[in-house]
Amino acid sequence: MSELSDFDEGVVVGVLIAGASFGGDGKQPQVTIRMHTRHEALFGWLMDRFPEARLYGPYHHGGRSYYQWMARGTTLVRDVLPLLEARLHSGLDGPAADRLTEMCQRYAGYIARERDRLDRLG
Helix, strand or coil, X not given: CCCCCHHHHHHHHHHHHHHEEEEECCCCEEEEEEEEHHHHHHHXXXXXXXXXXXXXXXXXXXXXXXXXXXXXXXXXXXXXHHHHHHHCCHHHHHHHHHHHHHHHHHCHHHHHHHHHXXXXXX
């Protein structure tokens, strides 16, 4: 991941608060954003900053055209979670903070193991 400016961090956190799903697949946590294809430039901007995340699409389904950006595994734990943990709180957006807390609790073991692994790697 490239170094993020304060502006970059604000945009990322704002986009995630407004539109992200904080969940997982039962084994590992993931943060997902799904938006109309007219937001393609924003997805390109995100991929420039988080090149290990995944961008899927464009999909055309049910009369909708959209992209889906997903951060999980190392890029979620190393790059995305620290931004959210430092900036997202109930005073900013209670429902988003609750969704993040729930995801982190549900996947606490995975997150701890990945952080330990990353610490060992230096």
